Each structure stands twice: as structure tokens, then as C-alpha cells.
Amino acid sequence: MPKIKTHRGAAKRFSLTGTGRVKRSKAYASHILTKKKRKRKRSLRKVDFLDKRDLKGIKRLIPYA
Numbered sequence: 001m002p003k004i005k006t007h008r009g010a011a012k013r014f015s016l017t018g019t020g021r022v023k024r025s026k027a028y029a030s031h032i033l034t035k036k037k038r039k040r041k042r043s044l045r046k047v048d049f050l051d052k053r054d055l056k057g058i059k060r061l062i063p064y065a
Helices: 008-013 038-044 055-061
Strands: 014-016 022-025 047-049
Touching (some): 014 055
Antiparallel strands (some): 014 022
16 A cells, blocks of 8 residues: 655644644734734634544645644
8 A cells, every 4th residue: 555645735734633633823823913903913823723624634635744
């Protein structure tokens, strides 16, 4: 059985935790930050987890992560 290639774009954006959940960073935190409130920018720094509806597809893209 051949190895499965990892989707490099997905591997840079997602990572697996020890329990098998997929970590992701939040969107809207890279530019146009002047109009966003301090509290909102702070919450955008936090790690978020992938929704269970998207889990199967992303785990297929990062099989060895």
C-alpha cells in the first residue's frame, strides 16, 4: 500500500491534538486591525477547534499529522 501525500496547505493551517481534535487559527486577524476592538483582537489570537462537520475532510488531507 503506497503512502498518502499530505496536503501541504492544510498541514500549515491545521494540527492534531493528542485526543484527535483538529486545531485551527481564527480568521480576520491579519490586517485592517485598526477598526477592530481590543477585546475582539485578543479573542482572535486564541486557538480554536475545527467543527465536527469538517473533521473528516481535513483529517483526510493531513493523514500523518
